[in-house]
Amino acid sequence: MQSFKKNVLIAAGLLIAMNTYAQQSNPPIGLKTLLNQVDQNAPTLLTDSAAIGIRRAQAAETRSNWLPNLKLNYQADIGTNNNVAGPYFTFGIIPSNSKVRTESNTTTVSANVGVAALDWEIYNFGAYGAQNKVANSDVQVEQNQFARSRYQLQAYTINNYLQLLRLHDLLTIQARNIQRNVEIRRSIQSLAKSGVRAGVDTSISEAELSKARLNYIELSNQEKQVQLQLSAVSGLPYQSIIPDTTAEIMLMGQSPVLQSLSPDTVNHPLINYYRSVYQNSLQRENLVKKSYNPKILLEGAVWGRGSSIDANDHFNSLSSGWGFDRNNYLVGIGISYNLVDLRRRQLKLHTQKATTSYNAQKLAEQKQMLSISASQANVELETARQRLQEIPHQLKAANDGYRQKLSLYKNGLTDIIELNAALNILYRAETDYAQAKYTYSGALFQKAVTENQVNTVLNLLK
Numbered sequence: 332m333q334s335f336k337k338n339v340l341i342a343a344g345l346l347i348a349m350n351t352y353a354q355q356s357n358p359p360i361g362l363k364t365l366l367n368q369v370d371q372n373a374p375t376l377l378t379d380s381a382a383i384g385i386r387r388a389q390a391a392e393t394r395s396n397w398l399p400n401l402k403l404n405y406q407a408d409i410g411t412n413n414n415v416a417g418p419y420f421t422f423g424i425i426p427s428n429s430k431v432r433t434e435s436n437t438t439t440v441s442a443n444v445g446v447a448a449l450d451w452e453i454y455n456f457g458a459y460g461a462q463n464k465v466a467n468s469d470v471q472v473e474q475n476q477f478a479r480s481r482y483q484l485q486a487y488t489i490n491n492y493l494q495l496l497r498l499h500d501l502l503t504i505q506a507r508n509i510q511r512n513v514e515i516r517r518s519i520q521s522l523a524k525s526g527v528r529a530g531v532d533t534s535i536s537e538a539e540l541s542k543a544r545l546n547y548i549e550l551s552n553q554e555k556q557v558q559l560q561l562s563a564v565s566g567l568p569y570q571s572i573i574p575d576t577t578a579e580i581m582l583m584g585q586s587p588v589l590q591s592l593s594p595d596t597v598n599h600p601l602i603n604y605y606r607s608v609y610q611n612s613l614q615r616e617n618l619v620k621k622s623y624n625p626k627i628l629l630e631g632a633v634w635g636r637g638s639s640i641d642a643n644d645h646f647n648s649l650s651s652g653w654g655f656d657r658n659n660y661l662v663g664i665g666i667s668y669n670l671v672d673l674r675r676r677q678l679k680l681h682t683q684k685a686t687t688s689y690n691a692q693k694l695a696e697q698k699q700m701l702s703i704s705a706s707q708a709n710v711e712l713e714t715a716r717q718r719l720q721e722i723p724h725q726l727k728a729a730n731d732g733y734r735q736k737l738s739l740y741k742n743g744l745t746d747i748i749e750l751n752a753a754l755n756i757l758y759r760a761e762t763d764y765a766q767a768k769y770t771y772s773g774a775l776f777q778k779a780v781t782e783n784q785v786n787t788v789l790n791l792l793k
Contacts, residue, residue, distance in 0.1 A: 359575040362492050363789045365565060369488050372566030376484065379477040386473040390466035397459050399451030399629070407443040409649065412436075412640060430644070441652025442638040449631040456624035461617050468611040475604040482600035484564060486780045491561050493772050495574045498554040500765035505547045508758050511733075512540040515750065518741055532747045539751060578792050579768050582775060583719065585791050594705055594782035601701065605694040612687040619683050623676040625668040633660040701781055708778035715771035722764045729753075729760035 370376065516536040523533050555569065562569035596602055635655030639647045736753035739745040779788045 357571045357573045359573045360567075360571065361575045361792060362489065362578060363792060365492060365561065365567075365572070366485060366488055366789070368565040368567055369484060370481065373484055373564045375480055375564075376477070379473075379480045383470065383473045383477055386466075386470040390463070390470050393462050393466035396462055397452075399449055402448045402450075403446075404448070405443070405445040407441075407653070409439060409441050411438070412440050412638075432644075436646070438646045439649065440639045440646060441649040442636070443653060443655075444634060444636045445655065446632060446634040449629065451629040452626050453629045454627040456621065458618075458621040458624060458626075461614070461621040465611070465614045465618050468607070468614045472604075472607045472611050475600070475607045478600040479604040482780075482783075485785060486776075488561065488564060489776045489780065489785070490773070491557050492574060493769060493776065495554065495557050495561070495572070496576065496579060496772070497765060497769035498550055498557065499574055499576060500768065501762060502547065502550050502554065504758070504761045504765060505543060505550055507761070508754075509540065509543045509547060511754060511757075512536065512543050515737070515740075515754070516540055518737075519747070522741070522743075535747050535751070539754075575792075579772055581792055582772055582788075583768075592778065592782060592784045592787060594701075595784060596698070596701070599701065599783040601697055602694070605690070605697045609687070609690040609694050612683065612690045616680065616683045616687060619676060619680045623669075623672040625666055628665045628667060629663075630665060631660075631662045634658070704781040705778065708774055708781055711774035712771070712778055715767065715774045718767045719771055722760070722767050726760045726764050729757040733757040 516533070519532045519536045558569040558572045561567070561572050565572070635658045637652055637654045637656045639649055639652030641647060641651075733753045733756070736745060736750045740747070740750045776785070776788065779785045
């Protein structure tokens, strides 16, 4: 059992040493550099960028809707020409429609026909323009969706980077805590050997030291998990993502500048996205109105036809039916309008107006939420600033108290319980300070993200 305990302690010590060496061998990476890596390599941004290409291709396709239909048709046939008079619907098949004879004649004849037909919707009272505006609006929505994804991923990266800074501080604090426990254990062992202290103090110090090492292992695991999350969006090896601890000091030194930041609502990615969705809905309303307008059509056709039946109704050889005997053309302008479309337009427009109203409410909701978030960030930032001013007093008092208790313990004037209590107070003060720095940085970037001023804050980090 004693051997197993010793091996665990050795393994914990090696882990601490390896983690310290890894951090020293990799230079720290700044937040601005990390965000640039995320912009270039994040899978979600690459996907959204490809989606913009799809929308642009669709817009180009929509712009070609005005092109006419020009169809070329040709057929050569062999069959009979034996008809009766009377109207019919074609059902997609148009049989021969030549003269009706007094007697039935099922002689086989040959015939061929070639047709070039033009069908062009030359004017539809603004429907083409409305289609193009909707297509361009779709591109704008997709571009703003990309900007929104980038904005959200930026906030995600910043939050994880600040978490990494916090865990780095906590690991440093925990390493100091381990060193203090090692120092206490060394003193107890020396005092126990000389008979000044009871052996139970040694067991208590060993337990405290083991607890500190286990806490370090857990914090190290949490740090690696955050590094892996940042690695997934940046493409960097997780071991190389070491936070720049000077960033916190720089930000705390720029407190007056940071608190004076004003919101940028004109170019805010979230506002722009919901605004573009609303504008897209308005364009679709206009498209519904235009889609059911009358259509002016240009129709044209030229065709040739040949048959083995001549003008005197003689059934000649089949070979005489090839080639064109008669040629014709037809050009006309027409107008088409479906009266029932009045009802369809009314129903579809009602549905689209409801969608527009919903998108308008989403836009207003987003503006309100951003305003509330900005106010909360301002309050939190001021609270965090006041906390940072007060905590150094706590930290100094806790450090002085620990040093005094350690000196008293070494001189036999206090017990291990009181010494551990002083050590825990110092440890709590140090972790409170680390948490206060994290809270301040988090509130600051929350304000910057909410007010679309992240670049302004990043420019303060040299």
